[in-house]
Amino acid sequence: MTARKFETSLPAAAKYGIGAVVTIGLLAVLNPFYEVDEGHVGVVKRFGEAVEQTDPGLHTLIPVIDEVVPIEVRTRKNVEKHAAATKEQMPVTVEVSVNWTVDKSEALDLYKRYGSLDQFENRVLDPRLRAATKDAISHYTSEDLIKNRIAAVAEAMDDLTRATQDFPITLDSLQIENIALPVAYLKSIEDKQTAKNRAAEEEHKLAQQQLQSQQRVNTAKAQAAATREAAEADAYATRQKALADAEAIRQIGDAEAAATVAKIKAFGSAEAVVRYEHIKKWNGTLPTTSLSGEAGVLMQVPSAQ
Structure with a gap:
């Protein structure tokens, strides 16, 4: 009786085990859960259509039907290297960068209109960045760009801000990372500086x-x-x-x-x-000569013995 009972219960246990394995397999294949990392939002696509936006955390979706595309809403840095010309028509190569951020609340709309962030950069941001930089640089001579790059940066930032004001992004900063001038011009600057140094020394x-x-x-x-x-x-x-x-x-x-x-x-x-003075000076010695009154003859006076 016990053996018969065991035999009849064995198929039921196997059925539950198989069901559990099938369920786990389906969950593994058709996972209804997804995570959105911090600094991103999730754009849920249903049959290829972007239908909603989700915040960081754990969410569910409809397997097979839904797809989630992460959109970064942290500051991104985009770098462009392109040719430009200065005010005196000197060709230069400029490396410029811009830090920008997607407006989090409008990430879904940006994706609908332009696709991924890389596509937005290629189609919208990069061309306007190049245009703003070229326009700003054309207002300055090569020497001004070397001495006062900040002014050119500010002008390019203003131009780019106006050019992107209708897009759901925020421009944080713009920098002209490097300006490559022609070798001949750099040599002339070096010679000029050398001459100035010599003049200053003289x-x-x-x-x-x-x-x-x-x-x-x-x-x-x-x-x-x-x-x-x-x-x-x-x-x-x-x-x-x-x-x-x-x-x-x-x-x-x-x-x-x-x-x-x-x-x-x-x-x-x-x-x-x-007479007094004469007597006072007399030493007691009598004169030895005298003049004769008759003919003025000088006569010897005998000395006293």
């Missing part, structure tokens, strides 16, 4: 020479001034000494005159003063 040497010359002039002027001041000082000292000597002589003369006047007053006459 000007510097001339300025140094002028400075040294001025320093020598200043030194000579200082030395001349010092010599003149020294001479003036010597002359002043000599003049002051002469004045002092003259004053001393005057004072001595005044003193001697006063003394003579005093002596005259004391002796009664100038003749008496003369």
